[in-house]
Amino acid sequence: MAMNRVQFQPGPTMHKFMELYGTQDKCEAAVIGWRWPKGYVCPSCGQEGVSFSSFRRGSLLYRQCSGCHFQCSVIAGTVFEATKLPLTIWFLAMHLLTQAKTNMSMLELSRHLGVSYPSAWLMKHKLMEVMRLREDSRQLSGRVELDDGYLGGQRSGGKAGRGSENKVPFVTAVQTTESGEAQFVCLAQLPFTKEAVTAFVDKSLVRPLTVVSDGLACFTVTAKAGVHDRIVISAGNPSAGYARFNAVSTAQSNLKTAMSGAYPSIKFAKYAHRYLAEFQYRFNRRFDMRAIFATLACVASRSQPRNQQFIRAAEVGC
Ligand SMILES: [Zn+2]
Structure with missing residues (x-):
């Protein structure tokens, strides 16, 4: 292999x-x-490159400004x-x-x-x-695949797929190369309405832009931001198996694997934005494992x- x-x-x-x-x-x-890469900056008087003295209080290291005598621990x-x-x-x-x-x-x-x-x-x-x-300021451009998804897993008695209950809706946008190789991802927790998707597009997608998405109605708003290459998905032709939709499907699959292994019973409704951000942060820095820490x-x-x-x-x- x-x-x-x-x-x-x-x-x-x-x-x-x-x-x-x-x-x-x-x-x-x-x-x-x-x-303080360019020298100590006193948080109280704001003086840059100010001289200071150091001391410890308990296990914490402090600095005292020579100008105003303000004491600041290195982690305050x-x-x-x-x-x-x-x-x-x-x-x-x-x-x-x-x-x-x-x-x-x-x-x-x-x-x-x-x-x-x-x-x-x-x-x-x-x-x-x-x-x-x-x-939060991540922006994607060029060829971007867009799809909807849910966090939280299916609960017994709930409906499956879009419209299901007790799940957290979110969109996944993946910037790819022209040949469809994933580069960067942007995830956002939002309801699948035209207003919410418009706000996401305005904030996170910039021209030049070609959006590839399925037939979900709220995604049609992306046409205003750039070219919208819309793929109509039928029940027998799910987006997961669609070659032109491969990068976003793979990203969503990786997200589910990462979530289900680490957070099998999490309250996604309350903290979904942070779990999505964790995945996004790691995904967008996966090319340099030495620098990510x-x-x-x-x-x-x-x-x-x-x-x-x-x-x-x-x-x-x-
Ligand atoms: Zn000071």
Whole structure:
């Protein structure tokens, strides 16, 4: 069997990861480098390149501005703020989440890290929120395959397919090469109405654009954004088997595999936007497994804090 160059590319080994980020000091130095690449910027007075003194309070490293004397821990103002866990645990979590072949469940993450399930749950949701924000501005162009799908699996007594109950509707858009090879994906949780699809198209698809989709009526709005190459799918000719529709079908199949393995009984209705974002983030960076960890750690170091109340309350698009 031919080796897939994406699936079999070498990522950073655990040995190499531990060498780079195996101690609190090394993780703190990395966060400092990502937060303040051009020298310390005081969060209080805003002075750039200001001189400072360093000290520890408990296990946390602080900096004190020489100008206004404001004290700031290296994780204050980042996604790691207020954590009781050492940065080494956060870094290991980011390594595991970005290197695993499919999505990693909270339970598996908690076992690997040696932390409680609630801690792993909150940590993973905060990191998924970082991924969501990072991917929020993703735009696709050129040849784009578009299809609808549902998260949450079929429940007993519900109707199958479109119109089924208790499922979370979402659209998958895949930018491909001219020959149909998948490049980037954009997922969005939304109802299948013309208004919602129009808003998605306006935000996420840009000209030049050729949209390939099936006969779902709400997708006809894409004609306004570019050429709409509409494939009419009949009951005996499902989109999954259609050659011109291959990239989006494959992406949706991979998504279902990743979800069903890691999240067999998840409440998709509440957190679907984050689970979709996690898949999108990993898919769009699958060509460079060496960079995917550093990118996430860098963005996390520059992301604003999100407390538990925000994480548990956030529901987007439903
Ligand atoms: Zn200051």
